Amino acid sequence: MLDTQKVGSVMIVGGGITGMQAALDLADSGYYVYLVERSGAIGGAMAQLDKTFPTNDCSM
Amino acid sequence: MTLSELAGISGDVGDFQVTVKEHPRYVDMDKCIACGECAAKCPKKVDSEYDAATGKRKAIYVKYAQAVPLKYQIDADNCIRFKKAGACGFCEKVCPAGAINFDDTEKIHQINVGAVILSPGFESFDPSAAGVWGYGRYPNVVTAMQFERYLSASGPTEGHLVRPSDGKEITKVAFLQCVGSRDENKCGNAYCSSVCCMYAIKEAVMAKDHVPGLRTSIFMMDMRTHGKDFDRYYQRAKDESGVRFVRCRVHGVEPEGESGDLRLHYINEEGRQVEEYFDLVVLSVGLQIPDHIKALADLTGVRLTNDRFAATSDFSPVSTSKKGIFTCGAFAGPKDIPQSVMEGSAAAAAVADVLAPARGQLSQEKTFPQERDVVNEEEKIGVFVCHCGSNIAGVVDVEAVADYAQTLPGVVHTERNLFSCSQDTQEQMVQTIKSKGLNRVVVAACTPRTHEPLFRETLKAAGLNEYLVEMANIRNQNSWVHSADPKSATAKAKDLVRMAVAKVARQISLQPISVPIIQKGLVIGGGIAGMAAALNMAEQGFEVHLVEKTESLGGNAVYLGHTWSGESIQDRAKKLIDQVQKNERIIIHKGFEVRQAEGFVGNFSTTIATRDGLTKTIEHGVGVVATGGRALRPKEYGYGRIPNVLTALEFDRLFKLKEQHAVKAKTVVFIQCVGSREGDRMYCSKVCCTHSVQSAIDLKQEDASRMVYILYRDMRTYGQRETLYKKARELGVIFINYETHGKPTVEVEHKQVNVGVWDHVLHRPLRIKADMVVLATAIVANPDAEKLNKIYKVSIDGDGFFQEAHAKLRPVDFATDGLFVAGLAHYPKPVEESVAQALAASGRAATLLSRSAVSLDAVKAEPDLRYCDGCALCIDVCPYHAIELVEVEADEAGQPHRYIKVNKAQCKGCGLCQGTCPKRGVVVQGFTMEQISSQIEAALAI
C-alpha cells in the first residue's frame, strides 16, 4: 500500500486519563480522532479519586 | 462518542474499518442543558457506580458533577418507564429543553481510521467472591475505592468518616494490602497491581487529616513505593502522620459480635499471634482486566499475557501484537497515573509514526468573515439575557434585568433568550449584531469558563473581534446559589450585568498572537531514551539533531543484559543505534556538549561544542533532555576494600564472561538498597530488586546447588515482574528482610567474607559465609543536569533529577514550554518506561512541530511605555521569565532610558506584573487596570 493511501484518523477506545491524553496529543498533531467511551462520560477511574499520591493534589 | 463500544474491526494498518455500537442515551445531547430538573423529579434511586455503591443516583443521571459531556442519560435497566410503558415519565414532563426521548435507539457507526489505540483501563478486583475478607457480609469492610469516596467532599458523606453500619465516627482503621494481587489462591492474580501501596498510604494520611487522633494501620508484605517522590511520602506517613505499617499478610476478618467492630488475627514481627480490633477494614483491591476488555482484545486480535494484560515488547511498550493497534494505560499492565499519561502521549507518537504521511489530511480549520474595525465607532453594546430554561428565569426576574440593562450607558439593544447557547439563538444573535451594528456584546448567562469560547465564535461569525464579548455569570454564581432569595438574586444579576457592561465598554479588539515554529527537534543524550525519542520524531517526518557527549551512542544500555521480560538489551540497543544512524532526518553530533542556549518555544538556538572548542549552533523548535543517570559507586559494605564485594554491574560482567571467581562462587549474597532509600538519597532506584532477582535466578539455573541470598528491605518486583520473584523463591533463593536500623554487615576473617544479618523468621542473627557479595547500588542523577538547569532554566529536584511540569498530568513536559524530559534523567526506571517516556516526549514535541506557527490567546501583558520607567520589579515576579529589560540610547537630557519588553510567546497573561507595577507601566489586555477599576466602581455604584 502506498503511504498516501493511509487514513489520517485514529480511533481511541477508552476515555480514561491515558486515552484522553492520547486523543489530545493526536488532535494537536493534526489527526482526526474518534474517542469511544463505554460509559456516559469520559474521565475514567481518575475522576473517582479524591486526591492523588504523592502531592495530595485534587484529582479532579 | 459516549455509551459506545467497538463491535467489529477489519482492514489493516493505515486503513481499518471499525464498527461502533452506540447505545441509546434517551436524552438528546444537543438539547440537554444539564439543569438537573429531571433527576430531581426522578423517583427511582440506584446505587451510584461513580461512588462505588457508597451513594445513590437516580435512574436519569450524570455520571458525576463535572462529567464531560455534562449531559444526562437514562439507565433503561432501572427506569420505571422502560419497565412499564406509559408509566412515570416525570423527567419528560419537567425537562425545560424537551431533551427526553424515550424512543431513542441503538445506532451503528461505520468508521474508517488509520490506526486504533486501545485504552480500556481496568476494573478493581471484586473481593466478595473470595469470602475470606468478609466483604459483602460485614458492612464495615469496604474497598479502597469506596473509602476514597467516603474521603471525598463530593462523596456520599461529604468527606465525613463514619461507619457504614451505624454511622459511628471512625477511630481505628486497618488497610489490608494485596487483596486480589500477588495471590494465586484466592483470586488467581499472581501479579502486583503496582498502585495499591500508594493509594493506601494516601488514604491513611488523608483519613488522619479528616479525623484528628484517628489510628491507621497498613498490613502489607512489602511497601512498593518505587515512583518519584513516593518513598518520601511513605517516610512522612510513618514519621509525621503516624501511620502504622505492619509486615504481615492478614488472612481473615471476623466480626466482633453485633458491635460492628472487626477482629483481625495476625502474626506480628516478633512472631507472636496477635488479635486486634478495628472500626473499619479497607481492602486495598488490585487491578484486573475484566471480561469485556478481554473480549475487546479477542475482537481486535490483540495477544494478551497470562495475566490478561496486552502483550508488548519492552522496546515498543505501546505497540500490541497487531500492527496498527496500540495500547496505553493499565491495559498493558497495572500502572499509576503518570505512567498512564506518559503512555497516552507515547501511543499518540507511535500512531503518528505509522500515519505521518496522512497528517493534516482530515483535520480542518474554520473560516470566518472579515473582521470589522470598531476603533472609531461609538460604543454600541448589546445585552443578551439568558433564561437557561427555568435555571435562571425561575429565580431571577429576567425581564427586570433586561429592562434595567437598557438604561445602562452605551447599551443600544437588549433581548432575552430561552437558551442563549442554542444553535438557533446563535444564528439569530449573529444577525442581530449585524443588523443593529453592535460593537460590544454582554451575555448574561452561565459561566465564561465553559461558554465564553462559544460566544467568541459567535462574534467572529458576525464579523466582530472575538474579544469584544463579556459574560455576566448570573447562573452558576447567582440563580443557582441564591435560589431561596429571588429578590436579592435579581438585584445581584443587575449588578453583574452593570459590571460586565462597564468592562466591555473598555475592551479593545485583540489579535491572537502567532508564534512561528522551527520544525526541528533537538535531543540531548544518545542513550536508549534519547535515541528512541529522536527516531520517533524523525519517523514522524521532522529533522532531529541528536547531541551525545561521548563518542558512542547507547548510554547505559552497553552495561545491561536483559529486560525483566527477558529481551536482550544488547541486541535491541544495537538495532536502535543502527536505525538512528541510518535515518536521514537524524543528524548526530557525537562528542558534543550543550554550552549555551537562548530562545523560547518554537524558536530555540542552542550552541554545542566539543572539548577542543569546535562549536556549532542549532536552531530548533523543541528540545528533549535525555541525559540519563549513572550507577552509584558505593562507600559501604567494604566495597573497594574487599575484593569479593562487587556492584551489580561489575558482577554482571564477570558472570557473563564466565570469570572464574563468578563461576566458582558457591554462596552469593545480594544486598539491596545500597545508597537508595536512606539519608540524602531518599528515593527508590526502582530497577535493582528486579535486577538482583534475575541474577539470582541465573545463578540458580546454572548451578542449583549454589546458595543465593537476597537481603532486602521491601521486594519491589512490581507489576508482572512479580512472577520473577515467585520463580526465584521456587528455585530456592533465600530472601531475608532487613531494616535500616539493622543493616547487614560485611567482614573478612581469615580471608573469608562473612555477611551478618538478623533473621526475622528464626529471630536470631545469621552469619553467611559468602564467596561473593553483590551490591544493588542506587541510580544517581547525571551531574550534567545542573549545567542544563542553568542553560535552559529547567528545574531539577533535590536529588538532581529533572523536575517535570506536573507529577501526574504533565510527566514529560518541563514547566518551560517546548522542552521535554525522558529516561533516567527524570528518575530511575527500567527500559520499557524509558522508551515509553521517550515516545511520549516525542509525541508531545510533535504537537508543536506539526505546525508552522502556534496561535496563543491574546490575553497578554504589554508594557505601557508612557509610564514604564524600567524599575524592573515585574521581572522578578514573572513566573515565566517572559519579561526582560531593554536599554535605549540616552535621551536629549543625557539620561539613559530603560523599559521592559514582554515576550508574548512566554507570557501566560497571569498579570503578576500588573499587580506589582507601582506605575501602571504594564497592562494585561482584557484585564486592564481601567477595566477592573470600572468593574469595582460598577459593583459598588448602587
Next chain:
Amino acid sequence: MSFEPKIIAFCCNWCSYAAADLAGTARMQYPANVRIIRVMCSGMVHPEFITKALGQGADGVMVLG
C-alpha cells in the same frame, strides 16, 4: 433595616472562580452579598483595587487564589 454588607471578591479564573461555579452546580446556598470579579490570577490584583473597593464603600474584600 438590617445591615447588608457589600463584599468584592477577586477570584482566580483557574481555581476559586471555578470553585464558585462548582458551588452553583452543587446548588450550595450562600448570601447574595458578594460580587465576584474574575481575574487571570490572584497575583493580578493590584493593592490599589483593594483600597479602591473599600474607598467606594465595600465592607469587605476577598482575594481568592
